[in-house]
Amino acid sequence: MRACRLVGRSRATHHRQAAPKPRMHGPWPKAQHPAELSPAERAEILSVLNRQDYANLSPTQVYVRELDEGRYWCSQRTMYRVLADAKMGGERRRQATHPTKVIPELMATKPCEVWSWDITKMRGPAKGIWYHAYVVLDIFSRYVVGWRIERIEDGQLAADLVQEIVAETGGNPPGYLHADGGAAMTSKALASMLVDMDITRSHSRAHTSNDNPFSEAQFKTMKYTSDYPERFDSVNEARTWMEGFTAYYNHEHRHSGIGYHTPASVHYGTAEDVREQRQHTLDRAYGAHPERFVRRPAAPPLPLKAAINDPAKRAAPSVHLQQPLRLI
Structure with missing residues (x-):
């Protein structure tokens, strides 16, 4: 009897291993609540909320106005949820678009x-x-x-x-x-x-x-x-x-942006002569006492250009060089 029971148990185990039951893997289908709106109903509510005469009104305003017309679509809270699911919880009115301001160059x-x-x-x-x-x-x-x-x-x-x-x-x-x-x-x-x-x-x-x-x-x-x-x-x-x-x-103010010349000198073309005069003075001072200078002095250069939002500077990438750490 014992042998028979063992044999019977072995056959049952073999049967289970040979033909396992199929397993279901998720995601499990979500059970629909009887009160849940259908996709068609949600689309209809969204179209009502986006009507031109309702676009600048809150869902609460739309809700009561539709009630005044004898129409009930859903609760006010559901209207907010429908808009949120459609990613339209913010401004629904048509927004004015302005062209990007051009940078003056x-x-x-x-x-x-x-x-x-x-x-x-x-x-x-x-x-x-x-x-x-x-x-x-x-x-x-x-x-x-x-x-x-x-x-x-x-x-x-x-x-x-x-x-x-x-x-x-x-x-x-x-x-x-x-x-x-x-x-x-x-x-x-x-x-x-x-x-x-x-x-x-x-x-x-x-x-x-x-x-x-x-x-x-x-x-x-x-x-x-x-x-x-x-x-x-x-x-x-x-x-x-x-x-x-x-x-x-x-005529008197020496402007730093134009090589410390006066605006009149640059405007009327005498700045080059003034710069040469400055350079002659510096050369004489250097010739008399070169030991007093680290390098040969030079008069400030004349401006080559003036720009408002220089495109060359705006287009140049900023490069940051990482300095090596020095241990003292």
Whole structure:
């Protein structure tokens, strides 16, 4: 009997090993709740939420308005879930798209190729009273080619100023006139005048002061001058002060960006003679006492170009060299 039981058990074990039951591997199908919406119903609810007259409304607003029309689609919470599943939980209205702001890239290799201009405020005799200084300068020489001070900021005044400057320079307009995006800079009066004079206008990007660096630097030099008053008693006083400062800035101020020459010297082509004079003086000093110099002195070079957002600098990759660790 014992042998028979062993034999029977062995046969059963062999049978199980020979024909195992098939196993099911996931994923297991999700059981659908009786109250769950079908894909067709969800698509219909989504189309209702995205209707043109509902696109700017919240799902709660859509829910009650549909109830007022005698239609019930689902609960308010389900509407939110349908939008979330469709990744439309945010803004459903058509959004305005604006073109990417073009970075202004201007290059000048000599005077009267690119002018830059801007308007700065000057404090008047009392709080809330301001005078507006319109200043136009050549970016290559940093020479202030023209200015005016008025009680208001106006595009027609700016157009008249540019037209007067071109007439005083013998009818030789620049190729480009750069400014920021203020109301006077983008006015129709100035734009039409620039078209008539065949001057290409250029504008800075919004909230990007680096797009107009030359005018910003000139205003900083102006307002940090030692005799710049806290307030001006009248617009005539502001004009008188500006006239004296402009003469100093153009003919006496040695500008670091142009080899420490005056803007007038670079603008009118005498800077090369001045540099040679400086070099002769340095050569004499070196010849008299060479032991006082580490190397032969050289006068600062003249500028070769002036650029607003120089494309060569913007395209150059920044290389960071890792310095070896030195143990002391």
